Amino acid sequence: MGSVVPIPIAVLLGLVVGSFLNVVIVRLPEGRSVVFPASHCPRCGRTLHAWENIPVLSWIVLRGRCRGCKAEISSRYPMVELATAALFVLAAAEWGASLQALEACVAAALLVATLYVDVDHLLILDSVLMPAALAGVACALGLGALRESLEGGLVGVGIFGLLFALTRGMGLGFGDVKLAAVLGIFLGPAAAIAAFVVAFLVGAACAVPVLVARRRGGKDVLPLGPFLVVGATVMLYAPGLVWTPYSLYQMFLYRHLGGF
Numbered sequence: 277m278g279s280v281v282p283i284p285i286a287v288l289l290g291l292v293v294g295s296f297l298n299v300v301i302v303r304l305p306e307g308r309s310v311v312f313p314a315s316h317c318p319r320c321g322r323t324l325h326a327w328e329n330i331p332v333l334s335w336i337v338l339r340g341r342c343r344g345c346k347a348e349i350s351s352r353y354p355m356v357e358l359a360t361a362a363l364f365v366l367a368a369a370e371w372g373a374s375l376q377a378l379e380a381c382v383a384a385a386l387l388v389a390t391l392y393v394d395v396d397h398l399l400i401l402d403s404v405l406m407p408a409a410l411a412g413v414a415c416a417l418g419l420g421a422l423r424e425s426l427e428g429g430l431v432g433v434g435i436f437g438l439l440f441a442l443t444r445g446m447g448l449g450f451g452d453v454k455l456a457a458v459l460g461i462f463l464g465p466a467a468a469i470a471a472f473v474v475a476f477l478v479g480a481a482c483a484v485p486v487l488v489a490r491r492r493g494g495k496d497v498l499p500l501g502p503f504l505v506v507g508a509t510v511m512l513y514a515p516g517l518v519w520t521p522y523s524l525y526q527m528f529l530y531r532h533l534g535g536f
């Protein structure tokens with residue numbers, strides 16, 4: 277256990293990392309550098325002043341519009357920053373100032389970037405997965421949990437590699453296989469399997485309205501990545517949501533079938 281991290285520090289770090297993730301989400305899928313050029317308005321090209329680049333606050337002060345051309349600035353930007361900050365706060369509250377909290381924050385960055393890139397482009401980027409995987413393995417090594425972490429990765433590759441082979445890439449992309457492996461590295465085998473179950477349950481629940489919409493001629497593309505993100509987020513930051521009902525179910529089985 278580490279020492280306590282004051283919540284305001286976790287919020288600030290989360291907002292700053294979230295601000296960087298906005299750049300990652302917009303630029304990496306287009307093959308652009310995340311470093312150069314400096315942040316600018318995508319419409320008029322005006323470079324932003326430092327004060328226009330403050331996470332969340334600038335968006336509120338500017339009322340969601342570019343100061344030069346008045347083009348709308350998507351509410352996506354503050355949302356990404358707030359989501360990242362929220363996950364950092366959960367990590368700090370659970371693990372304090374520790375390697376485990378750092379690992380959870382790396383996972384948070386991976387989850388947020390993956391979610392938005394996949395929703396926007398139906399893409400899961402190696403340039404997001406690889407650094408996260410390396411950081412995850414390094415943290416696991418430092419925590420003495422390397423074996424569990426690698427087993428988690430293997431579980432991810434095993435289950436999703438099999439699904440990929442069975443569906444011949446129709447049901448999911450190879451990016452999903454790689455994402456499942458990296459999530460497994462962060463979760464370990466048991467939590468990874470639970471996360472995949474959550475992903476499939478939530479995905480199935482969301483597929484129904486999509487199928488209905490398809491019958492009406494709507495879009496029918498439903499990427500799996502966002503559901504993996506949901507499953508992993510639950511298992512990383514609120515595993516009790518799954519394990520508590522699961523243990524109650526086991527107790528129920530034991531009570532009613534234990535006599536046999």
Ligand SMILES: [Zn+2]
Pocket residue numbers: 317318319320321322342343344345346347
């Ligand atoms: Zn502008």
